[in-house]
């Protein structure tokens with residue numbers, strides 16, 4: 001299917017080709033904004049306008065898209081399992097790599113700091129302030145954007161609502177590393193046997209519920225839910241199809257996680273082939289994909 005996103009694009013930022021000649025095309029699951037003259041991807045140049053236009057056309061919240069010039073999904077030292085570099089070093093390296101945007105999505109805190117491996121709730125204002133300062137300082141070179149990666153745990157609904165309403169936090173993304181049975185009872189306490197049996201289903205169900213809340217823009221590493229699986233099965237295909245269709249209906253992007261590719265059983269080609277098939281159906285909204293670095297150090301920044 002093709003999508004008309006209107007005429008609000010800017011002229012090509014590289015060769016100046018007028019806006020009306022810029023190509024918008026749906027290539028498989030990916031919406032591409034491309035200059036036919038110099039063949040560069042252009043979405044970074046007019047992202048805000050694209051957001052507005054998508055909102056108008058789709059009557060839904062802003063959406064994401066893969067853009068060759070973005071570095072998406074970056075952590076900081078605050079999560080306690082990343083390199084100790086300052087935020088500014090990430091920004092400077094991203095500029096060096098030629099990125100047009102760098103989107104920080106550090107592991108979000110929860111009120112009362114009940115979980116490890118993430119920033120403390122007391123650090124959140126400083127995280128936002130630090131990135132805002134860098135956004136101002138480097139505005140001529142790169143767009144620095146603020147986000148958080150967070151598990152969807154139903155009993156914290158009110159907290160997600162607040163985060164989603166915070167105008168400084170542009171990217172609230174689901175990173176479902178564990179799930180909640182009931183308040184205070186979480187899957188990370190399960191035995192290995194139970195995890196092997198149930199984890200994939202629990203993580204997938206949590207992500208599905210998250211899709212319907214309206215709080216989140218991206219589902220990070222959806223296929224990592226199958227990290228304990230060794231072979232692709234019908235069950236996995238069924239769960240995946242439900243999630244892909246829900247993400248598409250809700251205008252939520254699915255993240256192809258670069259760091260998952262480096263680990264065994266975390267990146268499933270079968271999942272993304274299914275996504276491609278669904279994206280190419282005649283009917284339905286476009287399926288949005290976004291590429292995520294999941295960088296936990298400056299060295300892991302990739303374009």
Ligand SMILES: [Zn+2]
Nearest residue numbers: 075079081107
């Ligand atoms: Zn992490």
Ligand SMILES: [Zn+2]
Nearest residue numbers: 149175220221
């Ligand atoms: Zn994650």
Ligand SMILES: [Zn+2]
Nearest residue numbers: 073149175294
């Ligand atoms: Zn991450």
